[in-house]
Each structure stands twice: as C-alpha cells, then as structure tokens.
Amino acid sequence: MGASMTAGGKKSPLAGYYFHMEPGKSFVGGGLYMPMPDQLAKVRQEIDYNFEEFKKIVGSKKFKEVFGELDTSEGLQLSRVPKGYEAENPAADFLRLKSFIAFTEITDADLTSKELTKKTLKAMETIQPMLEFLNRGLGE
Secondary structure, three states: OEEEEOOOOOOOOOOEEEEEOOOOOEEEEEEEOOOOHHHHHHHHHHHHHOHHHHHHHHOOHHHHHHHOOOOOOOOOEOOOOOOOOOOOOOOHHHHOEOOEEEEEEEOHHHHOOOOHHHHHHHHHHHHHHHHHHHHHHOOO
C-alpha cells in the first residue's frame, strides 16, 4: 500500500510526501518523482540559482540523520550535466538528478510499534523544507 500526499491531489505535479507499507520494504519520505521535462527544468533552474539554500537543506544534520542523501538509484540521474549547464557547476551532482526524492526505511517491527507515528512525523517534518524549495521552483 502506498499513500501520496501532495497539495492539489492525485494528479498534482507538485512535490509531496509518500508513505509505503509492504512487508520488508516499507518506507516514508517524499519529494518529486520523475517530473515532466518542463517541470524538471524549472526545478533545476531553482537549484542552480539558489544552490546554497538547497545544499543547506539536503546537507543539514537532521536531513542526513533521517534520510542520508537524496536517492541516486539507477535511472534517477543523468550520466552528464544537462544541456545548458557547465560540468564545473557547483550544483552539478544535483542538476544531473531526474527525481528529487529521499526516504527512510520503516521496519516491519516499526509498523506495529507505538513509535511509527513519531518516526513518520519526524521524516515528514524533516523533508518539508525540501518540498517547499522544490514547489517554489515549480511556481507554487
């Protein structure tokens, strides 16, 4: 079972929260998954223009503690910096991303624990600044 929570509802192009429950594969997190090319271009531009702010969000102690890094799994990033950006751009690693998502595992024991709500809320609270940043880039 998965639940996506995004302003604007099911078909919204905005970044949002995600909760996934599956034995042995549960997680909570969020972000912007595989946006359309025009939306992706807007987010990349926002990161390029405001890289220090973005780096501060995803590099914060709390973000790293809860999520580690943004997901760079196979298929979620380009091999090179996208057209229009210099390879030496300080934001190059983030500009190569095709999705901007982060998640933290929820164990099967967590699913039946009193701590599930606390862990879920902590993850959503932690990812909120990134969602606001991404949605600002999308014009929302």
